[in-house]
Amino acid sequence: MMVPAALLLLGVLTALGAPRLLARTEWPDREPVVALWVWQCVVGAVLLCFALSMLLSASAAWQAVRGRLFAPAPHGVVEAYGLGAGGPWAAGTAVVLAAGALWTGKMLAGEVLRARSRRRQRRADLLVKAPLLPGEDPAGSRLVVLEAPRAGAWWLSGPAPRLVVTTAALRRLKGDQLNAVLAHEQGHAVARHDWLLHCSGALADGFPQVPVFEAFRSEVHRLVEMAADDAASRRYGRLTIALALVELNEDRGVFGPCGHPHHHVPQRVRRLLSAPARLPAVRRLRLTAAAALVPAVPLLVAFVPGLSALS
Structure with missing residues (x-):
C-alpha cells in the first residue's frame, strides 16, 4: 500500500509546489x-499521480480489481506492491479518487458542450448581423466584415x-496591421489554443481549491496570446502587431490605471x-525534454516495484 500513498503524496506536492516554482522563473514570457x-506536462503529471493511485488503491481494496489489473503479471509482482495489506484506507482512497475522476470528466464534457453551444450561437448571431449575399458560398470567404462602432477582431x-473584423477596426488598422491580426488569430487556430483554454477552465472550475489548476488557467490565458503574437510577428514584425493591439484596444480603457479584464x-x-531575446536553442531543448520527464516520474514510482520483482 506504500506505492498508492507515495503517488498520492507526489500528486499533492506537485499540485502545491509547481505553481510557486514556475512563478519564480522569468523565461516563460520569452518562450x-x-x-x-511545461504547464501541460505538470498538470498531466498531477492527474496521472491521482489516476495511478486510484487504480492501485482499488486493487488493494478489492480482489476483483486486483485480478483484472494484474492478470498477466506473475504472482511475485502482486506481492511486491503489498496490496493485500491495504487496510480500510484503501477502499476510501479509491472511492474518493474515483469520484474526483468522474467529476473531472463531467467538467470537461460540460465545458466542451458549452463551447459548442456558444460557437453555434455566435455563428447564428453573425448570420443575422452579416447575412450571406445571394449566391455566396458559406464556406468560401474566411473574412467577415461586421458593421460595428467599436474596433474588434476575433x-x-x-x-x-472565419475571421470577423468590425468596420471600426478596418478604419483603425493601417498597412499590414489587418494581416497581422489575421495571422495572430490563425496562430490560435493552428495551435488549437481553444482546447487548452477549455481544459484549463474545466479543471479550475471543477477544483477551485487546487493551486495548480487555477494557475494553469491563468497562465494559459496569458501564454496563448503571447504565442499567437509571436506567430504573427514572425511574418509582419513586432511593431506591426503591437500597433494593431493598441488600435483594437485603445477605446476599451485597457491602458488606463484601473483594473480591466484585458x-x-x-x-x-x-x-x-522591448523584443526580449529568445532562449538559446539548446536551453529550449533541455526545458522541453525536462518537462516531458515530469509525467514519467509517477510512472516510474508506479512500475518500479513490479520491475524490481521481475528482475
Missing part, C-alpha cells in the same frame, strides 16, 4: 510555447472558420516593443 508545454472556429494587453504590447 510562451515552451511554457505551455476568430470564429468551426467547420468553416489587463494583459499592455503587458503584451510592452513585450512586443
Whole structure:
C-alpha cells in the first residue's frame, strides 16, 4: 500500500509546489510555447499521480480489481506492491479518487458542450448581423466584415472558420496591421489554443481549491496570446502587431490605471516593443525534454516495484 500513498503524496506536492516554482522563473514570457508545454506536462503529471493511485488503491481494496489489473503479471509482482495489506484506507482512497475522476470528466464534457453551444450561437448571431449575399458560398470567404462602432477582431472556429473584423477596426488598422491580426488569430487556430483554454477552465472550475489548476488557467490565458503574437510577428514584425493591439484596444480603457479584464494587453504590447531575446536553442531543448520527464516520474514510482520483482 506504500506505492498508492507515495503517488498520492507526489500528486499533492506537485499540485502545491509547481505553481510557486514556475512563478519564480522569468523565461516563460520569452518562450510562451515552451511554457505551455511545461504547464501541460505538470498538470498531466498531477492527474496521472491521482489516476495511478486510484487504480492501485482499488486493487488493494478489492480482489476483483486486483485480478483484472494484474492478470498477466506473475504472482511475485502482486506481492511486491503489498496490496493485500491495504487496510480500510484503501477502499476510501479509491472511492474518493474515483469520484474526483468522474467529476473531472463531467467538467470537461460540460465545458466542451458549452463551447459548442456558444460557437453555434455566435455563428447564428453573425448570420443575422452579416447575412450571406445571394449566391455566396458559406464556406468560401474566411473574412467577415461586421458593421460595428467599436474596433474588434476575433476568430470564429468551426467547420468553416472565419475571421470577423468590425468596420471600426478596418478604419483603425493601417498597412499590414489587418494581416497581422489575421495571422495572430490563425496562430490560435493552428495551435488549437481553444482546447487548452477549455481544459484549463474545466479543471479550475471543477477544483477551485487546487493551486495548480487555477494557475494553469491563468497562465494559459496569458501564454496563448503571447504565442499567437509571436506567430504573427514572425511574418509582419513586432511593431506591426503591437500597433494593431493598441488600435483594437485603445477605446476599451485597457491602458488606463484601473483594473480591466484585458489587463494583459499592455503587458503584451510592452513585450512586443522591448523584443526580449529568445532562449538559446539548446536551453529550449533541455526545458522541453525536462518537462516531458515530469509525467514519467509517477510512472516510474508506479512500475518500479513490479520491475524490481521481475528482475
